[in-house]
Amino acid sequence: MKDTISKPTVPVIVAEDRGIRSSTVLWVSTVLAVIMYGAATIALGAPPDSTADGQAVADWFASHGEQVRVWAWLLTLFAPVFATVATLIRDRLPAPYKDVYFFGAIAFIVETAIQSWLWAGLSWHVDQLQPATARILLDVASFWGPVLTGATVTMLAPVVLLALRGKLPRWLGILLAVALVEQLAETVTVFGHTGFTAPGGPMNVYLGAGLFAASGTALGLTLAFRSKTPIVDGNPV
Helix, strand or coil, rough: CCHHHHHHHHHHHHHHHHHHHHHHHHHHHHHHHHHHHHHHHHHHHCCCCCCCHHHHHHHHHHHHHHHHHHHHHHHHHHHHHHHHHHHHHHCCCCCHHHHHHHHHHHHHHCCCCCCHHHHHHHHEEEEECHHHHHHHHHHHHHHHHHHHHHHHHHHHHHHHHHHHHCCCHHHHHHHHHHHHHHHHHHHHHHHHHHHHHCCCCHHHHHHHHHHHHHHHHHHHHHHHHHHHCEEECECCC
């Protein structure tokens, strides 16, 4: 008789414990991801200006080589933390929203890795770095910013749609919507040349990155503390 009564309760307790652990991992990973990405940005410092000539770019890498490597190292460590956050957020979203979001998250980390390869490569044999080569490779790496907006929009759009349906807090929906609109506007940096809208310029590196980081942090923390279980058909269960 005791066995009959106790057996059904075990899976419930286990599922609840797993939900608590999952929520803890999500909020800790979210905070850690923000710290690591912020630390990488600080380590890199201000990159060469879009109007800098090849010699100025080569000189910058010659004097900032170690900083670039620290930045690339932090981004390398950031990748599995970000993957954890994206996976746990995906588990809390309904289909097909979760799959679209996750597709964007994968594109985000792949594109970021490619950019870090280029920057780290430029910082390696700086004594042999030719000005024209430095300028060209930095130009290629700079288009990470404009192209990355495709990945960030893919991540933000499905969550904004859920918020519009009233399945997420209103304040979160507004923040995500602002970030989404900015990312859509930021696609114009593909055509930029100098100044604020240049590829890899302030719109990409500061405004866009800041809004996306804030919205992603808010989403991760909200889903971690609001519900320990996935949203099914748009409703927490």
